[in-house]
Amino acid sequence: MLILGKLLLGPLLLAQAKRLRKTALRLPEAAGPRSGMEFPALQNGLVAEPLRVLVVGDSSAAGVGVEHQEQALAQPLARQLAERTGHPVAWQLVAQSGVNSLEALDLLGRHEIGPATVLVVALGVNDVTSQMSPQRYVANLRLLCERLMAQAGVEHIVFSGLPPMHLLPVAPQPLRWYLGRYARKLDRALRDWIDAEAALRYCSLQWALPHEMAIDRFHPGHGQYAQWARMSAEIIESEFLRHQPVTESV
Known part of the structure; x- marks a missing residue:
């Protein structure tokens, strides 16, 4: 149906996309x-080896929609992990508006990447708009x-799923319908891959609601970033860290 819809609605979809x-x-x-480095509010007096987290992604990872990184994804995620584990968390963000999964590879080559045990990836919306095939994605x-x-020595990886683009308020119909269907197609391919890999986990973004978005009606709002950070931290702690000892030194 998606291919048929593109064939039948192609000129209209193209015109709407250009206007958008x-x-x-x-x-x-x-x-x-x-x-930066985030520390737990209560420390036990010991100096712990920090957990190192790297966040890679597009405009949502870069915090478009809020004013400061303290309100976005990477830094709140690190803060959540510090409170949950009681250990310091060193975090790094490598993100840029507009990049898709292919362009993110080039983005990494232009940054000095520090060591990281956990990787959080937020890519996919621009793969939808650039019509990246699921296989290539x-x-x-x-x-x-x-x-x-x-x-970087990454051992554990959490992928953020595609948001519900069929609810995207900034996009008119039928473009919104088409983007939503394509996003679900990429998200399904992502989940199928994750299910087959032991080191990978999936964080759904399907709960995101249009009325909670930023003023551009495209990016996450403050509350959505906070929820995203909490969910990612819960996955990292429960799936990767709960039974993994953290080295401590005096």
Whole structure:
């Protein structure tokens, strides 16, 4: 049905997409540092080896929709993990508005990547808008993971799923319908790959509601970022860290 819809509605979809790119409100990426250290509120007096977390992604990972990284994804995620584990968390963010899964590979090559045990990936919306095939999308993500496992020592990976683009308020119909169907197609391919890999986990974003979005009606709002960070931290703690001892030194 998706292919048929594209054939029948192609000219209209193209015209709506061009108009949306021309008229959409452009918000900046969140201000603030792209790396840092978060500490638990209560410490036991011992100096613990920090958990190292790397977040890679597009405009949503970069915090578009909120003013500061303290309100976005990476830093709140690190803070959540510090409170949950009682250990410091070193975090790094490598993200840029507009990149898809292929362009993210080039983005990594232009940054100095520090060591990381946990990787959180937020890519896919721009793969929808650039019409990346599901096979190529997964292949790009696989290459990204392999590169960061070799380069940064990544052991555990959480992928954020595609948001419910069929509810995207900024997009008119039938473009909204088409983007939503394509997003579900990529999300299904992502989940099928994750289910077959022991080191990978999936964080759904299907709970995100349109009325809670940023003022551009495209990016997450403050509450959505907070929920996203909480869910990602819960997955990391419960799936990867609960039975893994953390080295401590005096």
